[in-house]
Every structure is written in structure tokens, then in C-alpha cells.
Amino acid sequence: MNIKTILLGLLTQKSMSGYELKKLFSISFSYFSGLSFGSIYPALKKMEQQGLINMRLEIQENAPNKKVYSITEQGKDEFQDLLKQPMQSERYRSEFLSRLFFFSHIEKEERVWLVDAYLKSIKDEKHQLDDARPQINKIADPFQRECLLFGLRMKADMVKNVEKTLKAIRKIKK
Amino acid sequence: MNIKTILLGLLTQKSMSGYELKKLFSISFSYFSGLSFGSIYPALKKMEQQGLINMRLEIQENAPNKKVYSITEQGKDEFQDLLKQPMQSERYRSEFLSRLFFFSHIEKEERVWLVDAYLKSIKDEKHQLDDARPQINKIADPFQRECLLFGLRMKADMVKNVEKTLKAIRKIKK
DNA sequence: TCGATCATGTAATTGGTTACATGATTGC
DNA sequence: GCAATCATGTAACCAATTACATGATCGA
Structure with missing residues (x-):
């Protein structure tokens, strides 16, 4: 999803500045x-020129002035169109897989060390997401809650799969 | 993984042309x-200038001449360094999740239709990978076989998780 | 004769990132 | 006095894609 769609989506809920x-x-x-x-x-500048959003300058006294953008009818139509496009599943550009692909070129200890560190980092991220869960749930709508659940499931699966790979590469001699 | 690392890796196995x-x-x-x-x-041109690879022009009679590149000692060192860098898990830029995030803005039928089509496309990809399996296994080393297994597991998990999300969004009224 | 395969390359465009530049206010 | 927050913007750079350009050979 490109920046245009995201900004249109967020501005649908509320007019806002770039900041x-x-x-x-x-x-x-x-x-x-x-x-x-x-x-x-x-x-934002480009989208304003295209008529997808409008800008209103808000003069503030104790802070710099800000440019508040709101979505136009044309912008709403465009957003609808973008959302209804079929989703093509993108290629999964994985640093982990790319690295694993060339693992025969480094030492065994190095391989185990790398995967182990990687495993730790994704576990860490999973915990961070777990921790942020209540806060996100507070502001999220039902679909956004499904986003979170999906993300958590995928992270858990990722951990399981990297663990399996780690076991496998431990068994590979040489 | 950037193009430089990939090309160095492939050239480690065998000297080759760009094609x-x-x-x-x-x-x-x-x-x-x-x-x-x-x-x-x-x-390739840039890497040659940097001394990571050498070029040898191979004159062919029944086909256009080709530039065969081979990795230098300096290139091998560089490749080793790149492989040993810690892997940082990248953000998972998912079109599916981005779309789901804004699903409240489209009709229920539209949502189900979109996810269903998406599900079909990833199942399709999984089958393609399944079919390519024997062919890949023939040329792959043990780590590359692990790549394939990892990919297959992740695809299967993806299917499961999208199916769960589909069930959930079917239940959401409005 | 038409499409596929072999083979290399450039130009324009996409869709961003990071660093730089500015400057006021508020809280510790 | 120093860091954080508020607020906007540009310039340089990166890493790639797509489209364009060329042209020979081979098989159906």
C-alpha cells in the first residue's frame, strides 16, 4: 500500500496535519x-494539487502554525477505488531466507549464532506487540483488531519456523 | 539482501554473465x-569498477558475445563480511494487513470477496512452490533445501491465518 | 514467418529514506 | 541550560522497476 492510500485512509477518519x-x-x-x-x-502537497485533499492553515500562538488537511469528495472516491483493487500477494522479501540460502559459505558456529540472534530479535518484537496490544485495542475498530491478531499469529508462526530451521541447521555437519 | 550480495553469492558458485x-x-x-x-x-558494471568481480568477454559465433563475470578475492572477502552481519528482522510490509486496516470503509460483500480472492492466490502460489519442489531439491544444497521447507511452512501458515481472518470478518456485521 | 531464446544496455520513473535546515515552547 | 515536543520543508541519495532500444539465431 502506497503512501497516498494510507494518508487518504487516515484523513477519512479525521482532518490532520502532516505532523x-x-x-x-x-x-x-x-x-x-x-x-x-x-x-x-x-x-500531501501533491495530493492537494490533485484535488484529493484541502489545506487550511491553522494559526497557533504557542506553537508553529500548522497545515490541517481534510479529504475532499474526490479524495473519498479515489480511496474507495484503491481499496477495492484486488490484492496481489507480494513476494516475501526475507533477509532471513536470503541469508540461509548462502549459509554453506560461512562456518557452522557463525550460522547458529546468526539464526539464534535473529530468533531472539523476532521473539522480542512479538513481546513488544503483545505489550502494545491493550493500547492498540483501545483505539482500534474490529478490522484493526483483526490486523493485530493476524500480526500476532504470524509472529508466533515465524518464531516456530525459525526454531525448526535452527534445529535443522544444527544437524547439518561441515 | 541487496543485489550486490546476491550477485556475489551466485558468482561464488560459478562465473556467469548477467543474462x-x-x-x-x-x-x-x-x-x-x-x-x-x-x-x-x-x-555488475559498478562491482567490476570496485574490484569485486572481473569481466572476460566471451566471443560467440551463433549468439551475441557475452561478458562473463568472475568473483575476485576482494569480492569473496566482501561477501563473507556481508553474510556475517547480524540480521535485523525487517518490517513486514503487507498489502493484506494494510487493506484490512481500512476495511470499515468498504461494504461487507466487497471485503469477503477481496479476502477470498487473496486466499485463492496464496493457495495457488503454495501449489506452485509444491510443484517446483523436486526440481529445486535437485539443484539445492542442504541450506537451500531448508529455505524451501521454511517457505512452504510459512505459506501454509499464511493460508491458515488468512482463513481465520476471513471467518472473523464474515462474523462482523455492518 | 513468427515467436522464443540469447544477450546487453540506457532512460525515465517510482517510492521511498536520511540528513540537513529552521525555530519556538515547555518541562526538568 | 538542555532535551523533548511541536511543526514544516528541501536535497541528496538509494534501490529498484518498467519501458525502450538493438539485433542475431533457431525451431515450429
């Missing part, structure tokens, strides 16, 4: 995507 | 990555 979009995004969306100001601000 | 690299890549690596000529040829 606020980034914040909201970091809370609710962080697990499966990530955006930086360097892409948000140019995207 | 041959692409072919080999498509067979053994296609499941978890993908490269086009538009990235392979410039990458």
Missing part, C-alpha cells in the same frame, strides 16, 4: 509499515 | 526475491 498523521501512523500502523516526514510532506 | 545470473536467479531464488536486467547490468 499529526505521522504520529497517528506510528501508533497504529507501525507494525506493518513506516513513513517519514520526507515522504509525508511532499505527498 | 545467466538472471536465469539462475529466477529458478532458485524466485520465491523470496526478484531481479530485473535493469538492475543487474548496472550493478
Whole structure:
């Protein structure tokens, strides 16, 4: 999903500035995507030119002025169209698999060490997601809750599968 | 894993031209990555300039001449270094999850239809991988066989998890 | 004769990231 | 006084894709 769709989606719920979009995004969306100001601000400018969103300058006294964007009717139509496009399952670009593919080129201890460290890091992420669960559930709608559940299941599966691979590569001599 | 590492890895096994690299890549690596000529040829040129690989022009009579690249000692060292870097688990950029996140904005039938079509497409991919299994196993080393097994397990888990999500969204009224 | 395979390459575009630049306010 | 938060933006860079350009050979 590209930045345009995401921003349209978030602006459907509430008018916001680029700064606020980034914040909201970091809370609710962080697990499966990530955006930086360097892409948000140019995207908003472009979308305004295309008539998908409107900008209103909000003068603030104790903080810098902010540009509050709201979605237009045209933007809503565009968002609907984008959501209804068929989903093609993307190639799973996995650093883990790419590395494993070339494991014959490094020493056995090195292999075990690498996979073990990787396993720790994904377990860690799973725990982080577990911890964030109540907070996310508070602001999420039913579908977003399903997102979270899906993410947790996939993380658990990932842990299981990496563990299996670790066992297997321990058995490979040489 | 970036293109440089992949090309170095493949060239460790055998000296090859860009065209041959692409072919080999498509067979053994296609499941978890993908490269086009538009990235392979410039990458090879750059790597040659950096001294990671050498080029030898092979004059052919019944086909266009080809540039056969072979890895240098410096290239081997670089490849070793790259393989030993710790793996950081990347963010899982999932179109499915991004779409699900905004599912409240489309009709129920639309949602079910979309997920159902998606489910079919990943089942299809799983079958394709299953079919390619014997062929891949023939040319793969033990670690590459583990890659395949890992991929198959993850695909199966994916199917299960999408099915669960489908059931859940069927139950959500509105 | 038409499409597939062999073979290399460039240009334009996509879709971002990171670093840089600015500057006020608030809390410790 | 220093770090964090608020707030916007540009420039340089990265890593790739797609489309375009060329052209020979071989098999059905």
C-alpha cells in the first residue's frame, strides 16, 4: 500500500496535519509499515494539487502554525477505488531466507549464532506487540483488531519456523 | 539482501554473465526475491569498477558475445563480511494487513470477496512452490533445501491465518 | 514467418529514506 | 541550560522497476 492510500485512509477518519498523521501512523500502523516526514510532506502537497485533499492553515500562538488537511469528495472516491483493487500477494522479501540460502559459505558456529540472534530479535518484537496490544485495542475498530491478531499469529508462526530451521541447521555437519 | 550480495553469492558458485545470473536467479531464488536486467547490468558494471568481480568477454559465433563475470578475492572477502552481519528482522510490509486496516470503509460483500480472492492466490502460489519442489531439491544444497521447507511452512501458515481472518470478518456485521 | 531464446544496455520513473535546515515552547 | 515536543520543508541519495532500444539465431 502506497503512501497516498494510507494518508487518504487516515484523513477519512479525521482532518490532520502532516505532523499529526505521522504520529497517528506510528501508533497504529507501525507494525506493518513506516513513513517519514520526507515522504509525508511532499505527498500531501501533491495530493492537494490533485484535488484529493484541502489545506487550511491553522494559526497557533504557542506553537508553529500548522497545515490541517481534510479529504475532499474526490479524495473519498479515489480511496474507495484503491481499496477495492484486488490484492496481489507480494513476494516475501526475507533477509532471513536470503541469508540461509548462502549459509554453506560461512562456518557452522557463525550460522547458529546468526539464526539464534535473529530468533531472539523476532521473539522480542512479538513481546513488544503483545505489550502494545491493550493500547492498540483501545483505539482500534474490529478490522484493526483483526490486523493485530493476524500480526500476532504470524509472529508466533515465524518464531516456530525459525526454531525448526535452527534445529535443522544444527544437524547439518561441515 | 541487496543485489550486490546476491550477485556475489551466485558468482561464488560459478562465473556467469548477467543474462545467466538472471536465469539462475529466477529458478532458485524466485520465491523470496526478484531481479530485473535493469538492475543487474548496472550493478555488475559498478562491482567490476570496485574490484569485486572481473569481466572476460566471451566471443560467440551463433549468439551475441557475452561478458562473463568472475568473483575476485576482494569480492569473496566482501561477501563473507556481508553474510556475517547480524540480521535485523525487517518490517513486514503487507498489502493484506494494510487493506484490512481500512476495511470499515468498504461494504461487507466487497471485503469477503477481496479476502477470498487473496486466499485463492496464496493457495495457488503454495501449489506452485509444491510443484517446483523436486526440481529445486535437485539443484539445492542442504541450506537451500531448508529455505524451501521454511517457505512452504510459512505459506501454509499464511493460508491458515488468512482463513481465520476471513471467518472473523464474515462474523462482523455492518 | 513468427515467436522464443540469447544477450546487453540506457532512460525515465517510482517510492521511498536520511540528513540537513529552521525555530519556538515547555518541562526538568 | 538542555532535551523533548511541536511543526514544516528541501536535497541528496538509494534501490529498484518498467519501458525502450538493438539485433542475431533457431525451431515450429
